[in-house]
Amino acid sequence: MSSGEVTARHYGTRDPIRIRWKQGIISEVVTAPKPPTDDAWVAPSLFDVQINGFGGIDFQQDDLTARQMLTVANHLRLAGCLKFVPTLVTDDWSKMTNRLRRLVAMRSEWPELQAAIAGWHVEGPFLSDQPGFHGAHDPVKMCDPTIEKIAELRAITGMDPLLLTVAPERPGSIEVIQFAVSKGIKVSLGHTNASAQVLSQSVEAGATGFTHLGNGCPRELDRYDNILWRVFETPRLMVGLIPDRIHVSAPLFRLMHRVLPPGWIYYTSDAMSAAGMPPGRYKLGAWELEVADDQVVRQPGKQLFAGSALRPIDGVFRAAEMLGCPWQEAWSRFAETPAKLMGARNVLEVGEQADFCLLRFGPKGELAALRTCAGGAGLAVTEG
Secondary structure: OOOEEEEEEEOOOOOEEEEEEEOOEEEEEEEOOOOOOOOEEEEEOEEEEEEOEEOOEEOOOOOOOHHHHHHHHHHHHHOOEEEEEEEEEOOOHHHHHHHHHHHHHHHHHOHHHHHHEOOEEEEOOOOOOOOOOOOOOOHHHOOOOOHHHHHHHHHHHOOOOEEEEEOOOOOOHHHHHHHHHHOOOEEEEOOOOOOHHHHHHHHHHOOOEEOOOOOOOOOOOOOOOOHHHHHHOOOOOEEEEOOOOOOOOHHHHHHHHHHOOOOOEEEOOOEOOOOOOOOEEEEEOOEEEEEOOOOOEEOOOOOOEOOEOOOHHHHHHHHHHHHOOOHHHHHHOOOHHHHHHOOOOOOOOOOOEOOEEEEEEOOOOOEEEEEEEEOOEEEEEEEO
16 A cells, blocks of 8 residues: 555654655654554664575576566565665676676566665675685686776666675775775775775775675684774774674674674675575575575585575574664664665655564564565565
């Protein structure tokens, strides 16, 4: 429906509010005359800036179809996420750009994809090829960034929001970051062993994010000088974390929240095709990856992680559990903050799209039901 209203407790203020919308746009947000009769809460829908695939579908393929992308969007709605950023990972440059062209064309033809896809994320091939730092990316296919390649990405995506992950120690990166930012591209650092000086130069050049800190680096780090300590001391970087209890240990997760400035942490699932699926083997580009009962995604026989099987809604509650904080505090880092990284707004305010989640909890505080509404329409309901 294009018009309607709902009464629930606001996830941020905890106060009862009434939201009204017309033609899918919020027209009123006011204090409700009385609280909802059940334990109902309203929050902006989740926003994920790094989706490599989902629901058994891998984005790193040459024959991806619009129907498959619509399936992913529906799976993500069930997980509380209405806005996502498809992510392409390191491969031959021509394959990456052809896949991006295909995705952009799909989005232009389907209103449902225009509503769900909030931009594009190109993670590679301008990353470190050093052991540990390249992660699950193929180091053979890494290369130095050039202004010509960045201009090609901008030409393919037009005015769509575009996020680019770069290892800034690669030759020419600082100039490329400056050029990318001048073209409206958001630059995130990642899969990098850059020095503190290079990180600082990257921020001065316009980089604003760091991609999944704690990942894309060796399992063992120098305790005196490593990429974690350097990022902690680099101001003005919005840092991404994967809150699955796997990629970042709970103690480190808590420490990151103490050290990094409030409002400068966002969450992402870094989901690949296994997300939302049972244990088994799933594709991520050329890799066939194994997902066990513990939901850890690995190359068979190896310990390196390769994306995650995390659903966004589960990431919120796992983050809250690790931090020992209310779920409402964790929610904003998977909804409002990642939208800011992409230069977007994802808030419950007049004039904004009526995209929100309604959550209801059971007697023991467990999530009993989740309804994800796009433009005020209840498109997906998940029972807890």
